[in-house]
Amino acid sequence: MTKKDNTDIEYLVNLEVMTIKQAQVYVEEKTGMRSSMFYDCVRPLLSPKPIAQNFRTNRPAHLVVRKEDVDEEIAKMKLKILHN
Structure with missing residues (x-):
């Protein structure tokens, strides 16, 4: 493995995610x-992805979103306040 691959692995391991x-x-x-209001305004903008696979049922499990996306x-909501 190269050093770049180690950095990518570190980034992925340290990536902050949260459930809905x-x-x-x-x-x-x-x-x-x-x-x-969260479910009307913010939830539709997020695209949760499965972080795990349930091998017993063969279905995706534990849907999460990146903290950066949230x-x-x-920030977009608060920016609208500044521009109005």
């Missing part, structure tokens, strides 16, 4: 938004 429920709580704390959506 964790993302909801995080957005509520950062914006003061209620949970119903932060980006919060």
